[in-house]
């Protein structure tokens with residue numbers, strides 16, 4: 001039984017892990033479309 005209880009106290013964006021951007025495999029980085037680069041979770 002696996003329950004995902006990933007409710008961090010600090011609301012970080014799940015998408016980019018709170019970084020606000022992605023590291024692209026091809027090189028470079030891209031602003032996270034989910035949080036818009038803030039790294040915070042948009043509710």
Ligand SMILES: [Zn+2]
Pocket residue numbers: 013014015016017018019020021032033034035036037039040
């Ligand atoms: Zn994000």
